[in-house]
Every structure is written in C-alpha cells, then in structure tokens.
Amino acid sequence: MSPDVSSTSPQGTPSATSGPPPTYTFPYNKLKLLQIEPNKAPIVLVSCGSFSPITFLHLRMFEMALDYIRFNTDFEVCAGYLSPVSDAYKKVGLAPGHHRVVMCSRSIEPSSWLMVDPFETVNRNEKGEPEYVPTAKVLRHFDYEINTVLGGIEGTDGIKRKAKIALLAGADLIMSMGEPGLWSPIDLDVILRSFGAFIIERSGTDIDEALSTLRQYKDNIWVINQVIQNDISSTKVRLFLKKDLSIRYLIPDPAIEVCYLLKAFLSKETLTRRAYSISNNTAYSRKDQRTRLKTRKGYSRKTHQTHQTLRPVRL
Amino acid sequence: MSPDVSSTSPQGTPSATSGPPPTYTFPYNKLKLLQIEPNKAPIVLVSCGSFSPITFLHLRMFEMALDYIRFNTDFEVCAGYLSPVSDAYKKVGLAPGHHRVVMCSRSIEPSSWLMVDPFETVNRNEKGEPEYVPTAKVLRHFDYEINTVLGGIEGTDGIKRKAKIALLAGADLIMSMGEPGLWSPIDLDVILRSFGAFIIERSGTDIDEALSTLRQYKDNIWVINQVIQNDISSTKVRLFLKKDLSIRYLIPDPAIEVCYLLKAFLSKETLTRRAYSISNNTAYSRKDQRTRLKTRKGYSRKTHQTHQTLRPVRL
Numbered sequence: 177m178s179p180d181v182s183s184t185s186p187q188g189t190p191s192a193t194s195g196p197p198p199t200y201t202f203p204y205n206k207l208k209l210l211q212i213e214p215n216k217a218p219i220v221l222v223s224c225g226s227f228s229p230i231t232f233l234h235l236r237m238f239e240m241a242l243d244y245i246r247f248n249t250d251f252e253v254c255a256g257y258l259s260p261v262s263d264a265y266k267k268v269g270l271a272p273g274h275h276r277v278v279m280c281s282r283s284i285e286p287s288s289w290l291m292v293d294p295f296e297t298v299n300r301n302e303k304g305e306p307e308y309v310p311t312a313k314v315l316r317h318f319d320y321e322i323n324t325v326l327g328g329i330e331g332t333d334g335i336k337r338k339a340k341i342a343l344l345a346g347a348d349l350i351m352s353m354g355e356p357g358l359w360s361p362i363d364l365d366v367i368l369r370s371f372g373a374f375i376i377e378r379s380g381t382d383i384d385e386a387l388s389t390l391r392q393y394k395d396n397i398w399v400i401n402q403v404i405q406n407d408i409s410s411t412k413v414r415l416f417l418k419k420d421l422s423i424r425y426l427i428p429d430p431a432i433e434v435c436y437l438l439k440a441f442l443s444k445e446t447l448t449r450r451a452y453s454i455s456n457n458t459a460y461s462r463k464d465q466r467t468r469l470k471t472r473k474g475y476s477r478k479t480h481q482t483h484q485t486l487r488p489v490r491l
Numbered sequence: 492m493s494p495d496v497s498s499t500s501p502q503g504t505p506s507a508t509s510g511p512p513p514t515y516t517f518p519y520n521k522l523k524l525l526q527i528e529p530n531k532a533p534i535v536l537v538s539c540g541s542f543s544p545i546t547f548l549h550l551r552m553f554e555m556a557l558d559y560i561r562f563n564t565d566f567e568v569c570a571g572y573l574s575p576v577s578d579a580y581k582k583v584g585l586a587p588g589h590h591r592v593v594m595c596s597r598s599i600e601p602s603s604w605l606m607v608d609p610f611e612t613v614n615r616n617e618k619g620e621p622e623y624v625p626t627a628k629v630l631r632h633f634d635y636e637i638n639t640v641l642g643g644i645e646g647t648d649g650i651k652r653k654a655k656i657a658l659l660a661g662a663d664l665i666m667s668m669g670e671p672g673l674w675s676p677i678d679l680d681v682i683l684r685s686f687g688a689f690i691i692e693r694s695g696t697d698i699d700e701a702l703s704t705l706r707q708y709k710d711n712i713w714v715i716n717q718v719i720q721n722d723i724s725s726t727k728v729r730l731f732l733k734k735d736l737s738i739r740y741l742i743p744d745p746a747i748e749v750c751y752l753l754k755a756f757l758s759k760e761t762l763t764r765r766a767y768s769i770s771n772n773t774a775y776s777r778k779d780q781r782t783r784l785k786t787r788k789g790y791s792r793k794t795h796q797t798h799q800t801l802r803p804v805r806l
Contacts, residue, residue, distance in 0.1 A: 232547065232740045239737035286744055404741065405722040412719055422554035425547045426719065429601055 194307060196298045202321040203291045208254040211331045216252035218329035218339040219245065221374065222318050224296070224311050227260045228271045229435050229442060230280050231408045231427045234258070238290055241344050241374045244400045254329050254339055256290045259314055260297050263306040269414045271441040273297030273306065275434055282430030293318075312366040315341050319371075342372040347381045349373070350397065354386025368393035375399050418443035509622060511613045517636040518606045523569040526646045531567035533644035533654040534560065536689065537633050539611070539626055542575045543586045544750050544757060545595050546723045546742045549573070553605055556659050556689045559715045569644050569654055571605045574629055575612050578621040584729045586756040588612030588621065590749055597745030608633075627681040630656050634686075657687040662696045664688070665712065669701025683708035690714050733758035 211218055221241055227234060238256045245251050260276040261267075271279075277294045284290040295317055301307040309317075322328065323338040330336050343349075350373065352358050367373065368390065377383060377399050390397065408426050416423050417439055423432060435442055526533055536556055542549060553571045560566050575591040576582075586594075592609045599605040610632055616622040624632075637643070638653040645651050658664075665688065667673050682688065683705065692698060692714050705712065723741050731738050732754055738747060750757055 236740040239739050243736045287739070404727055405720060407720040421558045424554050424602070425551040 193302045194300060196295055197300070200295065200298050202295070202325070203257075203293055204255070204322070204326060206255055206287075206289055206291050207322070207326070208252075208289070209326070209329060211252050211254070211329055213252045214332040216250055218254045218331075218337060219251035220254050220318060220322060220339045220341050221256040221344040222259055222315060222341060223257070223344045224259045224314055225261065226265070226267055226270055226410060227258060227276050227280050228267070228269055228410050229276075229413055229427055229431045230258070230283050231410060231413060231431075233406050233408045235283065235287075235290070235428070236406065237344060237346070237376050240376055240400050240402065242289075244374070244398065249398070251340065253289065256287075256344070257318065258284065258290065258292045259295065260292070262296045262299055262308045264308040269411070269442055269444050271434075271438045275438055275441075279431045279434040282434075283428035285430070310360075310363060311343065312363040315343060315367060315371045340372065342374055343367060344374045345376070347375055347377050347383050350375045350383050350390070350399075351381075351386045354383075354389040356389075368396055372396040373398070376402055378402050378405065414442045508617045509615060511610055512615070515610065515613050517610070517640070518572075518608055519570075519637070519641060521570055521602075521604055521606050522637070522641070523567075523604070524641070524644060526567050526569070526644055528567045529647040531565055533569045533646075533652060534566040535569050535633060535637060535654045535656050536571045536659045537574055537630060537656060538572070538659040539574045539629055540576065541580070541582055541585055541725060542573060542591050542595050543582070543584055543725050544591075544728055544742055544746045545573070545598050546725060546728060546746075548721050548723045550598065550602075550605070550743070551721065552659060552661070552691050555691055555715050555717065557604070559689070559713070564713070566655065568604065571602075571659070572633065573599065573605065573607045574610065575607070577611045577614055577623045579623040584726070584757055584759050586749075586753045590753055590756075594746045594749040597749075598743035600745070625675075625678055626658065627678040630658060630682060630686045655687065657689055658682060659689045660691070662690055662692050662698050665690045665698050665705070665714075666696075666701045669698075669704040671704075683711055687711035688713070691717055693717050693720065729757045 207220070208218075221238060223234065223237065225234065242253050242256070245253050258280045260273060260280060261270075263270065263273045270276075273294070274297065277292055277297055280292040284292060296309045296314060297306075299307050299309050318341045319338075322341070328336040328338045353364060353368070373396070375383070375397060383399065387394065387397065387399070413423050413427055413435070416426075417435060423435060427435070522535070523533075536553065538549065538552065540549065557568050557571070560568050573595045575588060575595060576585075578585065578588045585591075588609070589612065592607055592612055595607040599607060611624045611629060612621070614622050614624050633656045634653075637656070643651040643653045668679060668683070688711070690698070690712060698714065702709065702712065702714070728738050728742055728750070731741075732750060738750060742750070
C-alpha cells in the first residue's frame with residue numbers, strides 16, 4: 177500500500193527490500209473520510225507503544241483525548257490508531273507482534289473510531305528480520321497513507337484537506353523529550369513541529385520543566401489532565417500474571433484470553449538488556465534509556481505509552 | 492424460594508405480605524456447590540451497593556478479594572454476589588432497580604463466579620412499594636438461601652457444610668462502622684460477628700482508628716490492600732454523563748449501553764434529600780449520614796460500595 181514510505185529508512189534513504197510485506201494493507205475501515213462538523217480541521221491520533229498487553233488505560237487515553245479535542249480545540253477527530261511496536265524492540269515481556277496486534281484488534285472491536293495498524297510489527301529489514309520503526313517514521317507513514325494515498329479528509333464544504341497527524345502519549349514521553357540527548361533533535365523536530373502531541377498528564381507528575389525545554393513547540397503540544405486516576409500498566413499486568421493473580425477488569429476481556437495463552441512471554445522477567453543496532457546506528461533500547469533517565473533525574477514514573485527514537489544516546 | 496426470610500422484617504417480625512414477589516428466585520447457577528480444595532472452609536462474598544452504574548472497580552474488588560482469600564486464608568470462595576440496593580433508598584442518581592440489575596447481570600456474564608441477586612430491588616412493603624433491606628438482613632437472606640434452602644456446600648470429603656457469608660466493601664464502610672451512632676449496634680454485631688467483612692483499602696485512607704473501635708470483631712474483618720489504584724466511582728460516571736464526556740473503558744460495555752438509555756436518571760443532580768421512614772423508624776438517608784460524617788470528622792472519601800443500616804441517627 178505504501179511502498180515509498182515503508183521502504184524509506186528513518187533518514188529518508190530508499191531501500192529496495194526493507195519495509196512491510198506485500199500483504200500489508202493500511203486499515204481505514206473506521207476512518208471518518210467525510211467530516212461532520214464545519215470549520216474544524218481533521219485530526220488523527222496515533223498511539224505508539226508495546227501494548228504487551230493492552231490495558232484499559234491505553235484505551236481510556238484515546239477517549240480522554242477525544243473529549244479534550246471536542247471541547248477545547250478546533251479539530252475534529254477522524255480516527256484513533258494503536259501502533260504496536262516491532263518485535264525488534266526486544267523489550268522485557270514483549271509478546272510476539274502478531275499476538276499483540278490480535279489482542280489490540282479484538283479489544284477495540286466495539287469502538288466506532290479506534291483501529292490497530294500492524295505496520296510496525298510487520299516491518300522487516302533487508303534480511304527479512306523485524307525492524308524497529310522510529311516514532312517520526314511511524315507518523316510519516318500515517319501522514320502518507322491518509323493524506324497521500326487516501327487523499328485526505330473531505331470537509332462539509334466538499335473540499336479535501338490533509339488530516340493533522342498527532343501522537344497520543346503519556347506524560348513520560350514529554351519528560352523524556354525534554355531531556356537533552358535522549359531523542360534525536362531531527363526526529364524531535366519532525367514529531368513536534370511537523371506533527372504534534374497530545375499528552376495525558378497524571379497528578380503528581382511535573383511536566384512543566386520538560387515543557388519549558390520544548391517551548392518552541394508549545395503550540396503543537398496539548399496537555400490533557402487525567403481526571404480519573406488509574407495506575408494500571410502493562411508491567412503491572414505482567415507482574416500479576418507471573419504471580420498468578422487475577423487481571424480481570426484491568427484489561428479488556430479479549431486481551432485476557434490472549435494473555436493466558438501468552439503467559440510465558442508476558443511474565444518473562446529477564447531478557448538480556450543490550451544495545452542493539454538499528455539502521456546501521458548503534459542505539460540503546462528504550463528500557464536502557466529509561467533506566468538512565470531515572471538514574472540521572474531521580475524520576476520514577478513510566479507509562480509505556482510510546483517508544484523513543486532509537487539513536488546513540490549521549491550520556 | 493425463601494418466603495420465611497423474605498417475609499421477615501429487619502427486626503425479625505413476620506409480615507404476611509411484605510417481601511419479594513412470588514416470581515423471585517435466588518440465583519445460584521454459578522455457585523460452587525461442590526468444593527474443589529480439601530481443608531478449606533466454603534465462603535460466599537456479597538457486595539451491597541447502588542451500582543448506579545456498576546464500574547470496573549466494583550468488579551475488580553471481587554477479583555482482589557478472590558486473590559487475597561486464595562493466598563491468605565483457609566477459605567475457598569464458592570461465589571460472589573452483587574446485591575443492588577432497593578429503589579426505596581432514593582439516592583441521588585439512583586437508576587430504577589430493574590435497570591441496575593440488568594446492567595450488573597450483563598456486566599458479570601463473562602465471569603465464572605459472579606452473580607447478581609435482585610432480592611433487594613424486588614423487595615416490597617405491605618403496600619407493594621419498594622422497601623429498603625438493611626445490610627444485616629441481606630446477609631441473613633444469603634445465609635438462608637445457601638445454607639438452609641440449598642443445604643450448604645459439599646466438601647471434598649462428601650460432607651455438607653455451611654458457607655460463611657461475608658460482606659465485601661470499600662474502606663468507607665469500615666470507617667462508617669467505627670463511627671459511634673451511625674450504625675445500629677445490633678445490626679453491626681450481626682454483620683461483623685455472625686458474618687464478617689472483607690474491606691478493600693485504598694492508599695491514603697487511614698482505617699486504623701475505625702478498626703481499633705471495632706477490635707472485638709478483628710478476627711472477622713479482613714483488610715485487602717488495593718495494589719493498583721483506580722479512582723473510578725459511580726458518582727464520577729454520572730458526572731461524566733451529565734457533562735457529555737466519554738465513559739468508555741471506565742465501566743463495562745453492557746453497562747454503557749444501559750447508561751445512555753438511562754442518562755436522565757443517572758445524571759440527575761438534585762433530588763430532595765430527606766429523612767424517610769423505614770419499617771416504622773425515622774431514618775436518615777445514607778447521603779445524609781455521609782454528609783454528617785464528613786462534617787464531623789473532616790473525612791472526604793467515599794466508595795459507594797455499601798449501604799448502611801438505616802436507623803435513627805444520633806448526631
């Protein structure tokens with residue numbers, strides 16, 4: 177569906193064989209191709225994460241953003257996408273990509289506006305191995321599929337316009353972005369200038385310092401307060417699975433079924449944490465980055481909502 | 492099914508016409524009538540509440556208790572029951588009882604051990620009006636249905652034993668019970684001595700003072716720590732409905748459908764708060780009791796998990 181995007185490396189260098197397989201198709205069955213509201217700009221929300229497993233909080237974030245956008249902005253939400261990370265990410269407790277896609281897909285079935293894009297999980301390098309897709313490239317992929325291939329969204333005036341593509345993430349993302357050296361400045365600029373981010377804040381989290389570092393992008397970052405607190409995380413679900421504790425009503429029922437099938441993967445505690453190579457660059461895994469960030473800043477919260485661009489980390 | 496219990500007033504005085512209608516049957520389709528584990532005593536958990544609407548936290552409490560009991564006690568859980576309060580309770584935002592029963596029933600369908608008992612909602616006084624059932628009487632009803640009508644639970648040794656009936660509730664319950672004058676001492680004694688209570692604690696809630704007041708019942712009160720915090724409450728859901736905010740992923744999907752049908756009821760903000768008469772006693776509503784308790788003690792948490800015995804309040 178998108179050979180020129182999918183076969184483009186993060187640096188924009190074409191690559192003949194890498195990318196998603198020919199069987200990959202971009203899902204848009206729930207994408208609102210015709211706007212309902214006049215004088216509103218179309219927007220599509222994308223959440224990048226492990227979803228290992230998906231929790232009610234992952235899904236709740238989309239609903240919070242939907243409400244926020246409806247009441248506080250001039251955007252009309254046309255769709256929300258979950259984009260599960262590649263198996264190349266090699267995070268502890270990461271279930272195989274196709275199972276994570278199934279879990280997410282079955283969990284969002286009742287939703288009228290949420291979809292799962294398997295793009296990251298099916299992406300392969302030239303050797304046919306799973307290849308990590310940096311966040312900036314994921315957003316470019318959505319931009320290409322929706323605004324180039326599909327031609328954008330038709331307004332109430334009959335004119336087609338490009339949908340804004342925005343990242344939806346937890347507060348940790350913006351905190352990591354405000355930390356010098358953790359993100360590639362080029363990718364950060366792509367994500368926050370060309371696209372934009374909706375951040376779900378949590379009480380007790382101080383993101384002001386991070387926002388002050390990123391003030392050049394302030395008009396493209398929206399912070400949403402989490403009115404109803406919920407401390408569920410994929411990590412806690414994996415811990416509960418390992419301890420043989422109930423996970424019911426913490427995550428959607430279809431995800432529970434998959435979790436029990438995948439218990440061995442999901443409750444895996446130890447996996448070699450190692451730097452690994454992506455796109456000919458040596459990079460640290462997100463886990464390493466997070467550990468380093470914590471050590472340096474003494475901050476201990478995490479949301480697992482997003483993955484950072486893997487670049488050599490200057491620490 | 493249980494005419495002698497159902498036609499018994501809270502004081503134990505027989506009444507010819509009050510009670511549930513003849514069509515009422517006690518649900519026990521998921522009750523484990525044969526124990527699986529040897530050397531464990533059978534137990535049944537009962538949660539009394541408004542469930543207007545039911546939330547994931549109501550359901551999660553049962554799972555927390557199930558885990559706790561399995562790992563920390565010599566009981567084997569044979570069933571969990573939700574017992575929605577009578578319409579006579581007249582709480583603000585209380586949807587009609589039959590709708591609350593439908594909401595709860597559809598929400599617990601996938602569960603292998605949870606059931607909904609409509610007993611409280613169908614209970615009528617001599618005039619055929621909804622009649623409030625005090626918590627002590629609700630527990631007696633379960634005791635009668637399970638241990639007298641059904642004859643108890645058969646152990647792995649083939650011997651039938653009486654199941655322990657225990658109340659499952661949030662921390663507010665125990666705090667209100669520790670407050671002098673809020674509960675009838677007789678009912679308190681029935682609930683905590685003859686039956687027992689499993690209390691879901693929340694971080695930031697100090698229930699030690701309440702427990703010290705109730706130390707004579709300490710062997711019959713189990714406090715369960717809520718490892719994964721979740722601030723959802725029926726009150727917040729009703730507020731979200733009123734403000735036209737999304738409630739998806741806060742409450743089960745079947746409950747959402749009913750909520751939208753009942754939006755007028757559930758988002759009702761004002762209803763005359765008044766003392767009303769029950770069983771020939773003048774009593775304050777739970778709302779009034781809570782307001783008074785807050786004013787006196789400066790405590791502001793609430794969980795809506797249980798209803799108190801409505802007796803004249805000495806304040």
